[in-house]
Amino acid sequence: MQSREIQILNKHGLHTRPATAFVTEASKYKSEIMLEYNGVKVNAKSILGLLVLAVEPGSKLMLITDGPDEEEALEALHKLVKNKFNLE
Amino acid sequence: MTVKKKKGIQISRGVVHGPVFYFEKGQLSIPRHRIKEAEFDAEVDRFLEAVRISKEELTQVRDLVLDHLDEDHARIIDAQMLAVQDEEMVKSVKDMVIREKKNASWAYFDVMDRYESMLLQTLSDFFQDRTVDLHDIKKRVLYHLQGDKSSDIPKITKPSIIVTEKISPGGLINIKHNMVLGLITKEGGYNSHAGILARAFRIPYLSDVIDIEELNNCSEIILDADNEEILIDIDSDDVHRYTKRIRNFQKQRIQIITDKVASATKNGEPFHIYLNAGFVDEVKPLNPELIQGIGLFRTEYLCIAENKIPDEETQFQAYKSVLQSMGNLPVIFRVFDFGRDKLLALLDMEIIQEDHVFDEWGGIGFLLENPDILKTQLRALLRASVYGNAKIMLPLVMFTEELRQTNKMLDNIRKELSRESIPFSQTIELGAMIETSSVLDELDSLSNLVDFFSIGTNDLALYLIGSGRAVDLTKNYYHPKIFHAIKKVIQVGQRVGVPVNVCGEMASDPYALIGLTAIGIRSVSVGTSALESVSKHVASMDTTQIEKLADPILKADSPASIYSILTQYQQKDIT
Numbered sequence: 001m002q003s004r005e006i007q008i009l010n011k012h013g014l015h016t017r018p019a020t021a022f023v024t025e026a027s028k029y030k031s032e033i034m035l036e037y038n039g040v041k042v043n044a045k046s047i048l049g050l051l052v053l054a055v056e057p058g059s060k061l062m063l064i065t066d067g068p069d070e071e072e073a074l075e076a077l078h079k080l081v082k083n084k085f086n087l088e
Numbered sequence: 089m090t091v092k093k094k095k096g097i098q099i100s101r102g103v104v105h106g107p108v109f110y111f112e113k114g115q116l117s118i119p120r121h122r123i124k125e126a127e128f129d130a131e132v133d134r135f136l137e138a139v140r141i142s143k144e145e146l147t148q149v150r151d152l153v154l155d156h157l158d159e160d161h162a163r164i165i166d167a168q169m170l171a172v173q174d175e176e177m178v179k180s181v182k183d184m185v186i187r188e189k190k191n192a193s194w195a196y197f198d199v200m201d202r203y204e205s206m207l208l209q210t211l212s213d214f215f216q217d218r219t220v221d222l223h224d225i226k227k228r229v230l231y232h233l234q235g236d237k238s239s240d241i242p243k244i245t246k247p248s249i250i251v252t253e254k255i256s257p258g259g260l261i262n263i264k265h266n267m268v269l270g271l272i273t274k275e276g277g278y279n280s281h282a283g284i285l286a287r288a289f290r291i292p293y294l295s296d297v298i299d300i301e302e303l304n305n306c307s308e309i310i311l312d313a314d315n316e317e318i319l320i321d322i323d324s325d326d327v328h329r330y331t332k333r334i335r336n337f338q339k340q341r342i343q344i345i346t347d348k349v350a351s352a353t354k355n356g357e358p359f360h361i362y363l364n365a366g367f368v369d370e371v372k373p374l375n376p377e378l379i380q381g382i383g384l385f386r387t388e389y390l391c392i393a394e395n396k397i398p399d400e401e402t403q404f405q406a407y408k409s410v411l412q413s414m415g416n417l418p419v420i421f422r423v424f425d426f427g428r429d430k431l432l433a434l435l436d437m438e439i440i441q442e443d444h445v446f447d448e449w450g451g452i453g454f455l456l457e458n459p460d461i462l463k464t465q466l467r468a469l470l471r472a473s474v475y476g477n478a479k480i481m482l483p484l485v486m487f488t489e490e491l492r493q494t495n496k497m498l499d500n501i502r503k504e505l506s507r508e509s510i511p512f513s514q515t516i517e518l519g520a521m522i523e524t525s526s527v528l529d530e531l532d533s534l535s536n537l538v539d540f541f542s543i544g545t546n547d548l549a550l551y552l553i554g555s556g557r558a559v560d561l562t563k564n565y566y567h568p569k570i571f572h573a574i575k576k577v578i579q580v581g582q583r584v585g586v587p588v589n590v591c592g593e594m595a596s597d598p599y600a601l602i603g604l605t606a607i608g609i610r611s612v613s614v615g616t617s618a619l620e621s622v623s624k625h626v627a628s629m630d631t632t633q634i635e636k637l638a639d640p641i642l643k644a645d646s647p648a649s650i651y652s653i654l655t656q657y658q659q660k661d662i663t
Contacts, residue, residue, distance in 0.1 A: 020167040046176035047167060048203045054210035 001066040002074045006081045007058065014055035018085040023047045025080050031067025033077070044077075091326055094302070094318040096294030099276055100286035102341070103312045103333045105322075106269040109248035110304040119234070120194040123185070131185050135178075135192040138232035142172050145228065172225050177203065193233045200226045244268070249311050251303045270311040272318060274300050287617065289370070290341045294318065310334075345619060348378045350627040353605075357631045361622055362420075362613035364591060370616070371410045381417035383613025384481070384542070384591045385410060387465065388424045397424070397461060403468035411476030418477045420519065420542070420613075423465055425451055425483035451484020451521075456493050466494075467501050473513035481542055485520040488530045491537040494518070522577050523547035523592075531580040538586060541577055542613070545592030548573060565593075565600040566647040566654070571607060575642060578608040589613055598625050599654040605629060606637040 010018050026033045026044045033044040037059065042049035044063070055061060063081075065073040080086070123131055150165040171177075177199055184195035204222050244250075249270040268291055276283060276295030286293040292313035303309065303320065310319040310330055319326060349361050362383025365371050371382065390406055391397050398406070411419055455462035469480055482494060495518070505512050520527070520534055523544035527534065535541075545565065552569045574590070581588040589611040594600045596618035602625075604612070614622050637657055644650045 016167045017163050020163060020170060023170050024166070043176050046174050047170040048174045048207075049176050052203065052206045052210060 001064065002070045003062055003064045004074055004078055005060055006063050006078055007060050008055050008081065009058075010084050010087065011057060013057040013059065014050060014053065016051065017087055019047055019050040021085040021087065022077065022080065023050060025077060026073070029065070029067070029069045029073040029076075031065045031070045031073050033073055034064040034066075036062040036064065091322055092320045094297055094299075094320065096272065096297035096313075096316055096318065098293075098313050098316050099283040099295050100271075100291055100293035101313050102270070102290060102292030103310070103314055103330060103337045104249065104270045104292055105308065105310045105327055105330060105334050107246065107248045107308050108251055108303050108306050109244050110251045110300075118193050118197045118230070119191065121191050122189040123191050124189075128186055131192050132182050135181055135185070135196060135233065138192075138229050139173055139178065141232045142225070142228045143169060146172060168225055171222065172229065193230055196229060196233065197226070249309060251300050253300065270294075270313070272297050272300060272303065272311065274298070287615075289367075292337075345374060345378050345616070347620070347623070349380055349619060350623040351380060353626055353629040353631050355630045355632055358610065359605075359626050359629075360589070360611035361619065361626060362418075362589070362591075362611070363619060364613050364615045365410075368406050368409050372413050374413065376413070376415040376417050379417065379619075381477075382410070382414060382419040383589055383611075385419055385421045386425070387421055388426060391424065391426075397464075400464045400468045400471075403465060404471050407469055407472035407478070408475045411472055411478055414476055416477055418479055420479045420481050421469055422481040422483050422521070423452065423455060423469075424461065426454055451486075452482040452490045452494065453484065453486060456490060459497070462494075463497060463501065466498060467505070470498070470501055470505060470512040470516065471510055473516045474511050478513065479517040479519060479540070481519040481521055481540075483521045483544070484523055484547065485534070486524050486526045488533040488537065491518075491520060491534060495537060522573075523551065525551040525573075528573055528576060531577060532584075535580055535584045535586050540587045540589065541581055542589045542591050543574055543577055545570065545574075545590060545594035548592070549594075565597055566603070566650040568642075568644055568646065568650060570594075571603060571641055571644075571650065574604065574609070575607045582608075587611065596622060599651065599658060601625055602629070602634055602637070602657060603641055603650065603654050605631060606634045606641055608638070 008014050008018075014022070023045055034041050035044045035050065035053065036042075037053050037055055040053060041064075042053055044050065063074060063077055065071075065077075067073075146165055146169045150162055150169065180199045181192070181195045184190050184199060185192060188195070190198070200222055204226075207222070244267045247267050247269050249272060250268055251272045252274075254273055254275040255271065268289075271286055271291055271293040273293075273295050274297060276293070283293065283295075292311050294311065294313050294316060297318065303318070306320050308322065310322055310326065312319065312330070312333075314333075350359065351361075352358050360380055360383075362381050363374070363379055364384040364386070365382050366386035366389035371385075387403075390403065407421060455465075466480070469478060472478060482490065485491065498518070502512065517539035518537075519540035519542055520538045521542050521544045522528070522531075524547070531541075549565070549567070549570060552573060553567055578588050580586070588609065590604055590609050591613035595604065595612035596614045598621065601612070601622065612622065634657070637653060640653050641650055644653060
C-alpha cells in the first residue's frame with residue numbers, strides 16, 4: 001500500500017471536470033485507489049464519491065493506492081493533480 | 089375571504105382561469121415492489137443492461153457533441169458517462185436489491201436520491217453549476233429499466249394549468265397544446281425552448297415561482313401572467329372580476345390577427361410586413377386575407393415537435409398544410425438551422441450556456457456535411473411546392489460555394505422527381521440568409537445565385553459585435569457596424585435586383601425599424617406578437633422624412649449616437 005498527501009491547486013477545487021479527469025486516470029489501474037478528505041475515505045474510481053467530497057481549492061488530501069500497480073498509479077495521479085489536471 | 093397571491097416572472101403573457109395539473113419533476117413514476125430471492129440475479133442483470141444502454145446512448149451523444157460543439161461540452165458528457173456507470177453506485181444498487189429485496193428501479197432511485205441530496209448539501213457557492221446534473225442520468229436509466237416509453241409525458245385529461253418544477257421542450261410540445269391553459273414552473277427562462285414555445289402558442293407562463301407544491305392542493309386558480317401573479321383560494325367573485333380580461337385574452341389567442349397588416353407607409357410607399365412562424369398549428373388559424381405571407385418558417389421546430397428529424401412524408405405533409413392555409417401568399421421555408429441551442433433541445437439535455445464563445449457550427453454548412461438530411465428536406469419542400477407559393481431559404485450562409493452545392497442538389501432532386509413523375513413547382517425561389525461576417529465579402533458572387541436576401545439580425549449582431557445571446561441584444565441593434573452591413577446588402581441587392589428582407593428581432597424594435605427604413609429597407613418579417621405594433625408604425629411612417637436620417641446614422645460612430653438620432657426622431661414624430 002502506498003500513500004501520499006496531495007494538494008488541489010485548481011481555482012475551483014475538485015469540481016466536475018477535474019474529478020472526471022481524475023476518475024478516468026484512476027480507472028486505468030488495477031489497484032484499489034482511495035482519497036481521504038476531512039476524515040472521509042472514498043473510492044477514487046467513483047465520480048459520485050469524489051463530487052460528494054466537494055474538495056475546495058487549496059485543500060490537502062491523502063491519496064492511497066493498493067494493488068499490483070500501486071506505485072505507478074500513485075505517481076501518475078500525483079502528477080495529474082500537480083498539473084492541475086491539465087485543465088488550467 | 090382574502091385571496092392568496094403568489095408571484096413569478098413572466099415568460100409568456102396572458103390571463104387564464106382553470107384547474108391545476110401538478111406533476112413532479114420529470115413525472116418519474118417509480119414502480120416499487122419487493123422481489124423474491126430467485127429473482128435477484130435477473131433483476132441485477134436487468135439493471136446492468138439499462139446502465140449499459142444508457143452508457144451507449146451517452147457515447148453517441150458525446151460523439152455528436154464533440155463533432156459539433158467543443159471539447160468543453162464533451163467533458164460534461166464524460167462526467168455523465170462516468171456517473172451513469174459509477175462502480176460505487178452500481179455496488180450500492182446491487183446491495184440494495186439483494187439485502188432489501190427492492191426491485192431495480194426502486195433501488196436505483198433510492199441510491200441516486202441519496203447521492204443527489206449529498207451533492208446538494210455540499211454545494212458551496214463555487215461548486216454551484218459545477219456538478220453533474222444527476223436528474224438527466226437518472227431519467228435515462230429509469231427509462232430503460234421500465235421500458236415504459238411514455239412515463240415522461242404527463243397525461244392530462246382536461247384543459248389545465250400545468251404546474252411543475254421545470255419542463256423540457258420535448259415535454260411541452262408533447263402535451264397536446266389545447267390541453268395546456270397555462271404554465272407555472274419553479275425553474276425556467278425567457279429564452280428557454282419551453283419559453284419560446286409558450287409564446288408561440290400563446291400560453292401564459294410564469295417561472296421562478298417558489299413553493300409550487302402549495303398549488304398541488306388547489307382545484308382552480310387564476311394565472312395572471314400580465315401582472316406576474318397567481319391567485320389561489322379564489323371564489324366566484326374573484327373569477328367574475330377577471331372574466332373580461334380572460335375573455336379578451338382568449339379572443340386574442342384564437343384570432344391572432346384581427347386587422348389587416350399595413351402594406352404601405354403613410355406617404356404611400358409599398359412596405360412588406362411578413363410573419364415569422366415555426367409550427368403548422370401556428371399558421372393554420374391565420375387569415376390569409378389579413379396578412380402578406382410568412383417571411384420565415386423555422387422548419388427545425390418540426391424536429392423539436394417530433395424529438396427527431398421527421399421523415400420525408402411527415403415533412404411533406406407539414407409543408408403542404410402550411411402552404412394550403414396561406415393560399416397564394418409567399419411562405420419562406422428556412423431549411424433546418426441546428427445551432428448549438430437547437431441541438432441541445434433535440435437531445436433534451438440541459439447544458440448551461442453561459443459561455444459566450446461563438447459556435448461556428450450550424451446552418452447550411454452543417455446540412456451540406458449531412459447531405460441525407462438536406463436532401464430529404466429539399467425533396468419534401470419541392471413536392472409540397474405545388475400547393476402554394478413556397479420559397480426556400482438557407483441559414484447561416486458563409487460561402488458562395490454553399491449555394492452552388494445546394495443548387496446542384498436541387499437540380500438532382502428535380503431530375504429524380506421528374507423520373508418518378510412527382511409534380512413540383514418549376515419556379516421555386518432560393519434565398520440566402522445574410523447573418524455571418526464572412527458572407528458580407530461574397531455578396532456580389534452570391535447575388536448571382538439567389539433570388540432574395542434575408543438579413544438575420546440576431547446572428548449578424550453576434551458575428552459582427554461578438555457578444556453572446558445571453559446579453560441584451562437590443563443595444564447591439566444600434567451598432568454602426570450593423571447599419572453599415574445592412575446598407576451594404578441593400579446596395580448589392582439594388583444593383584443586381586435581388587430583394588432584401590430583414591428578419592430578426594431588430595425589425596420589431598420601433599426605433600430600429602425607423603433606422604432600417606431610413607437606410608432603405610422596405611420588407612421585414614416579425615413574430616406574431618410584434619406584428620400589430622410594427623404594422624401601426626409602418627402605417628404612420630413618412631419615408632421622405634425618415635430617409636433624411638440615413639446620412640447621420642451612417643456617419644454616427646457609436647450605438648449611443650444612433651440610438652439618440654432614432655429616439656429624437658420618434659419623439660418629434662409623436663409631438
